[in-house]
Amino acid sequence: MRDYYTLKINLPAGIVSPGALQTILTQARGAKVRSVRFGARQQLLMTVHYEDMRFLEKDLKTHQIRYELNTDQYPNIISSYCGEEVFRTGDWLRESEYHTVLDYFDYQPRLKINLSDSNQSFTPFFTGNLNFIASPEPHFWYLYVRPKQSNTVFRWRDLVYTNDIGRLAKAVEEAMLDAAISPDGNGDEEELYTAVTHGRTYSTQPAVGEVELPEFSLPYYEGFNRYGHRSWLGLYRRDEQFSIAFLLDVCALCLATRIGEICVTPWKSLIIKGIEEKDRAKWSYVLGKHNINVRHAANELAWQTEDHTDEGTHLKNYIIRFFEKNDTRTFGLCFGVQTRPKSEVFGSILIRQRPLLQIGQLALFSVYDLYFTENFNPNSRTYHRFEKGLLKIHLPAQIDRLCRKFSARRLQESPEPARSETDQPEPTNGAVTGVHQCPRCFTVYDDQYGDLLREIPAGVRFNDLPNDYACPTCDAPKSEFQHVHLSINAIL
Known part of the structure; x- marks a missing residue:
């Protein structure tokens, strides 16, 4: 019998109300839990002794709190909501939009789902199986699909409307898991698209071109x-x-x-x-x-380690002590530690531990392989090996070497300073402007920008639009649009 259980509670999009968290923690304290962790997919994790587990389960069920024990059958939906407004303000994506997306998930996803603002680099873009990334077109999202146990990512042919993300994600999941359609780049992408869209209607627009992602730069988040x-x-x-x-x-x-x-x-x-x-x-x-x-x-904050293990955390702290002693420059980089073969971590530099000698499940001696991603972009799915078979004592010096390689490469590509390393852009409230907004889908018509989809150039006033003008998103008539005042947020 197990002495301890690992209990996981999903916090969709990494959002939890203080009251809900207080209830969970109170029940956990009653089960003699004294500390908890938060996972890489923004979930709550705790270790519970088997004698106390049945009492905690009863309390969680009483409060209708979903949980899993020693499994991850239902991965958490993760999002860039945590950085919204404090690190940047999106062109159209606001905190309320994330809540709207979550409201349309009426099921527990079995695939990993990521919701990301395309203008941020605080949260990963492609670590999910279904990666929704905000497009420049208001209320529409790119979708990048990565089948389970695969490193292949492909773009969905359509932009997906906010209110349809939950429904489309469910249909894709059913096709991939239940109908066993697993795209591998050999034509199955079309089969998956047909299975998902057959007999169903979604609000979409053609996806033109690939998503433009920002250069990675981890903001100081403490x-x-x-x-x-x-x-x-x-x-x-x-x-x-x-x-x-x-x-x-x-x-x-x-x-x-x-x-x-x-x-x-x-x-x-x-x-x-x-x-x-x-x-x-x-x-x-x-x-x-x-x-x-x-x-x-x-440089201590730029690390990702695996859930449910202290091994990666101990290695991280070991390397950080070397960084501090040698004043290693790590600006622009993030690091991932992988101690289990099938786990996934996010990083521009990846440390993979592997047994040099293994008898059954017992690893007698470990060595480390060192990788870096394409262009040192942690969102890349392509890894290049830098060194292999390193002993732990030699690992920090080789990472220092790789950091120097990155800095030298950056200087060659951009000899002029791009931006300050210490100053963080601060969202500030700008002017208040009057626009017209669709009451159905909240699409905004701004005289300054016009409407490219309807081929209306910038500068055309709303009152001068033809009477048959309709919302480019939901086709609501011009007569229903409402005049509203919006605060323009700008990054100074």
Whole structure:
């Protein structure tokens, strides 16, 4: 019999209300759990002793909280919601849009689903099986499909409308898992498309060209940071463990100060948005009460390790000590540690552990292979081997070598400084502008930009549009459009 169970609770899109998290943590504390972790797919993880598990299961079922034990049959939906507004403000994608997408998921996905803003680099784009990426066209998304156990990614031929993401994802999942249609680049992509669209109608537009992704740059996501008139707080733990006592105080303070959401990041950290200036002292008190440090070095924050194991975390800390001693430059890079063959981590530099000698399930001696992605872009699916069969003692120096290779290459490609390494762009409220908005799908007509889909050039006033003008997204008539005032958010 197992002494301990690993319990997983999905937090869709990495969003959880303080009240819901408080309920889960209270039940966990009653089962003698003292700390929890957050996974790379923005889920909540905890280890529970088998004698206490049956009581915790009963409590979770009473509160209708879904969970899994020692399995990951239903991967969490992950998203870039955690970085929205604090690191950047999208052209059209706002926090409310993520909630709209989630509202249309009426099932538990068995495939990994990613929801990403195309203008950010804080969360991964292609680690899912179904990767939805916001397009330049408002309320429409690219879809990149990666079959299970495959490194092949292909683009869906259509842009998918926000309200149809959940329905289309379900149809793709049924075709790939139940009908066993697994595209491999040899024509099955068309078979999958036909199976998903046959007898079903979706709001789509043709996908023209590939998605344009930004150059990777990991923002510093820890500590107190201002945005507009408020602050956000990033919380990282070196051992990835968050004490339940601390998190319960965080939940209580969120509820007391009217903060409605806590965000989990793919870096196994937390972000709390919307902290008012008058409440900063209360947050500092909670951090001090639990002795929480919130200013770690940036090169320590740029790591991804596997869930359910401490092995990768220990190796990360071993290498970071070398970085600190030798003042290694890691700006522009992120690192992944893979200690299990079939696990997946996100990184521009990947460390793969493998047994040199193995007897059954027992690995007697481990060595490390070192890889880097195409152009050092962590979203690339192409890996190049740098060194193989390294002993642990030699690994940090070889990673330092690879970091120097990256820096030298970057200087050759761009000798002029592209941007500051320390200054983070801060979203600020700009001018208020009047536009006309469709009440059905919320598509906006702005005189400054016109409507390319309807071949209406920039500068044409809404009142001068022909009477038969209709919404380019849902075909609502011009007469239904409403005049609204929107605040323009700009990155200064």
